[in-house]
Amino acid sequence: MEPRARSRSAVTAAAALLALTAACTGGTVQGRPGASGLRDPYFPKAGNGGYQVEHYDLDLDYDPADGQLDGTAVITARAEQGLSSFNLDLAGLRVEAVRVQGAAARYNRTGNELTVRPAEDLKKGEVFRTEIDYGGRPKSLADPDGSEEGWIRTEDGAVGVGEPVGSMTWFPGNHHPSDKATYDITLTVPQGYEAVSNGELRSRTATDDGRTEFAWHSPEPMASYLATAAVGKFKVTTGRTASGVAVYNAVEPAEAAASAGPLARLPEMVEWGSSRFGPYPFGTAGAVVLPEATLAYALETQTKPVYSGAPGSEELVLHELAHQWFGNSVSPKSWKDMWLNEGFATYAEWLWSEDHGGTTAQARFEAFLAGDTEVDEEAGSDWAAFPPAAPPGPEDISGAPVYYRGAMALHRIRQVVGDEKFFDLLRGWAADHRHGNAGTADFTAYAQERTGHDLKKVWDVWLYGKGRPRP
Numbered sequence: 226m227e228p229r230a231r232s233r234s235a236v237t238a239a240a241a242l243l244a245l246t247a248a249c250t251g252g253t254v255q256g257r258p259g260a261s262g263l264r265d266p267y268f269p270k271a272g273n274g275g276y277q278v279e280h281y282d283l284d285l286d287y288d289p290a291d292g293q294l295d296g297t298a299v300i301t302a303r304a305e306q307g308l309s310s311f312n313l314d315l316a317g318l319r320v321e322a323v324r325v326q327g328a329a330a331r332y333n334r335t336g337n338e339l340t341v342r343p344a345e346d347l348k349k350g351e352v353f354r355t356e357i358d359y360g361g362r363p364k365s366l367a368d369p370d371g372s373e374e375g376w377i378r379t380e381d382g383a384v385g386v387g388e389p390v391g392s393m394t395w396f397p398g399n400h401h402p403s404d405k406a407t408y409d410i411t412l413t414v415p416q417g418y419e420a421v422s423n424g425e426l427r428s429r430t431a432t433d434d435g436r437t438e439f440a441w442h443s444p445e446p447m448a449s450y451l452a453t454a455a456v457g458k459f460k461v462t463t464g465r466t467a468s469g470v471a472v473y474n475a476v477e478p479a480e481a482a483a484s485a486g487p488l489a490r491l492p493e494m495v496e497w498g499s500s501r502f503g504p505y506p507f508g509t510a511g512a513v514v515l516p517e518a519t520l521a522y523a524l525e526t527q528t529k530p531v532y533s534g535a536p537g538s539e540e541l542v543l544h545e546l547a548h549q550w551f552g553n554s555v556s557p558k559s560w561k562d563m564w565l566n567e568g569f570a571t572y573a574e575w576l577w578s579e580d581h582g583g584t585t586a587q588a589r590f591e592a593f594l595a596g597d598t599e600v601d602e603e604a605g606s607d608w609a610a611f612p613p614a615a616p617p618g619p620e621d622i623s624g625a626p627v628y629y630r631g632a633m634a635l636h637r638i639r640q641v642v643g644d645e646k647f648f649d650l651l652r653g654w655a656a657d658h659r660h661g662n663a664g665t666a667d668f669t670a671y672a673q674e675r676t677g678h679d680l681k682k683v684w685d686v687w688l689y690g691k692g693r694p695r696p
């Protein structure tokens with residue numbers, strides 16, 4: 226109904242109703258609940274709508290002996306709409322108190338959603354602070370593909386890993402890659418343990434009660450799946466790359482000997498990556514080597530990838546490093562865009578090999594196309610099984626085609642546009658979306674514009690086509 230058509234009494238009644246609503250919520254009438262998920266095509270409940278996080282300040286105490294985690298998460302966020310309530314993702318654990326802008330807030334939990342109702346509605350554009358006191362024994366969770374992620378205990382410690390949704394097992398947050406934020410992660414552990422996280426170690430302090438507090442700082446934006454915390458009796462070594470990037474390696478002692486070789490060239494790899502892809506996006510680099518078989522995979526956790534036992538090869542270290550440009554600095558808009566992470570990181574391995582007297586990317590491409598995947602011992606299952614930009618389901622987002630057919634798609638572009646334009650494209654892509662998010666449509670449009678080539682056939686055959694690409 227047009228307001229003009231309303232009778233005077235109807236207008237008065239509506240005004241009275243509005244006043245009543247305002248009185249009931251105790252705030253402005255503008256607030257409404259933020260969405261409980263971001264409708265990711267594969268993980269629809271992941272993340273939350275109505276706000277964007279600017280900073281996470283996590284203060285966590287962990288006891289490796291009994292697996293107890295106690296923490297406070299202070300989340301600074303900006304409201305993107307008027308909010309009467311908003312959600313955070315949190316799996317398990319006990320919430321003890323929630324405060325918003327310093328005032329106690331009501332909250333309730335259903336599934337992995339923590340709904341917070343501030344005492345006063347938040348205004349659109351308002352930057353607000355939410356503090357959550359929480360604790361318990363975090364549990365890991367099983368991904369649709371059967372792999373385990375989240376908080377995982379080891380014999381004398383634990384690690385938090387979060388691809389795609391496991392970070393909600395150890396801290397409340399907006400757990401979708403489209404919401405990146407800076408972090409301070411402070412870990413307090415019993416004396417004798419090391420505690421490692423993303424970014425730079427600002428302080429290491431002995432507490433009055435005989436524990437050690439490690440304050441880690443990540444000044445560059447990070448998607449929450451890339452946050453990590455690792456507790457163990459690691460052997461720590463530090464250094465610098467030629468251009469001054471600080472390197473911090475924390476290695477499980479039993480894995481130290483086997484890790485030395487694969488990690489030795491990390492500083493050189495950072496410099497090589499900078500020459501190929503543009504400046505290294507972060508102030509620090511490194512690695513966390515966990516006890517053997519802690520995880521079934523390595524993960525490119527920001528600035529410090531985690532390895533399950535000694536990295537199996539130099540190529541694996543290169544792969545996780547390459548993610549710092551592709552995945553961590555340029556992050557996917559949704560979990561459908563995983564090939565932008567894995568295809569690029571795999572292609573980076575091919576380039577490293579080519580640049581260091583090994584198999585050329587062209588030779589790998591031809592071998593894969595001919596059905597010979599021996600050149601890559603990791604290639605296991607069929608690289609052509611599905612189109613990398615459209616995995617059939619959430620259980621496929623880390624499938625072989627996302628890695629290998631994704632890498633082959635990049636090589637096809639290189640074949641069409643030539644080396645000069647191809648390497649310019651890689652650098653341009655990393656620069657254009659540095660510390661941001663991008664999806665497949667952004668990439669295909671950018672690639673055509675940057676190279677001046679019509680690449681539609683490459684997209685149709687390699688990224689979206691169901692059939693097996695033919696030589």
Ligand code: TRP
Nearest residue numbers: 370372388522523524525567623
């Ligand atoms: N993204 C990781 C890498 O490429 C691998 C990975 C993380 C993974 N979680 C997974 C692979 C779950 C399979 C299943 O380094």
Ligand code: ZN
Nearest residue numbers: 544566567570
């Ligand atoms: Zn990867």
